[in-house]
Amino acid sequence: xxxxxxxxxxxxxxxxxxxxxxxxxxxxxxxxxxxxxxxxxxxxxxxxxxxxxxxxxxxxxxxxxxxxxxxxxxxxxxxxxxxxxxxxxxxxxxxxxxxxxxxxxxxxxxxxxxx
Amino acid sequence: xxxxxxxxxxxxxxxxxxxxxxxxxxxxxxxxxxxxxxxxxxxxxxxxxxxxxxxxxxxxxxxxxxxxxxxxxxxxxxxxxxxxxxxxxxxxxxxxxxxxxxxxxxxxxxx
Numbered sequence: 611x612x613x614x615x616x617x618x619x620x621x622x623x624x625x626x627x628x629x630x631x632x633x634x635x636x637x638x639x640x641x642x643x644x645x646x647x648x649x650x651x652x653x654x655x656x657x658x659x660x661x662x663x664x665x666x667x668x669x670x671x672x673x674x675x676x677x678x679x680x681x682x683x684x685x686x687x688x689x690x691x692x693x694x695x696x697x698x699x700x701x702x703x704x705x706x707x708x709x710x711x712x713x714x715x716x717x718x719x720x721x722x723x724x725x
Numbered sequence: 726x727x728x729x730x731x732x733x734x735x736x737x738x739x740x741x742x743x744x745x746x747x748x749x750x751x752x753x754x755x756x757x758x759x760x761x762x763x764x765x766x767x768x769x770x771x772x773x774x775x776x777x778x779x780x781x782x783x784x785x786x787x788x789x790x791x792x793x794x795x796x797x798x799x800x801x802x803x804x805x806x807x808x809x810x811x812x813x814x815x816x817x818x819x820x821x822x823x824x825x826x827x828x829x830x831x832x833x834x835x836x
Contacts, residue, residue, distance in 0.1 A: 641822065652729070653769070653812070655823040666823060701768060705822075712757065712822050716768040 614717035635704030731827035748813030757816035
């Protein structure tokens, strides 16, 4: 069974440009999460989808970030316009709906560098 | 105060050593606790869940003290392959499913 996949693995863009990250969760997982790790800091929660609905977007830094999950399958996270402080590793995770322990499985991440 | 606090290390130990990592969390309503392992430039992977009664998986033992809001991980007979960053993770309280992460503790096991 395929795990969580993320694309691209690396992205280098200039300040002011737009970048779109993609996450394909494990098949059948209704929960999808985005997290971000900025260098030297903890991994931080960004948002949580249940199917196509945003369950919790309390971690989104500002309105330059837009996440979508049309159809409840893959998700995209767009940053527009990108700023220097957006650099970091963006992880996506998925889990099965309803399991009490909510074990989340992570993708390899997208390493974003904003120059 | 950070929601999850860990000693960042690094811990440098010889092969065969026993090493212990500690973690504290601030939200007493937290209900689920985990240790994740992250290798350099890789994704975090679940090492083990932590149960109130304590639990063991081979050379790894996890303990939870709810009264002190304290979590520990003990690694016995360290192997070179145990070298990684160990992340203490707490599940959000109530229906909140987000994971709250510690900074991680770096472990290097030396031959």
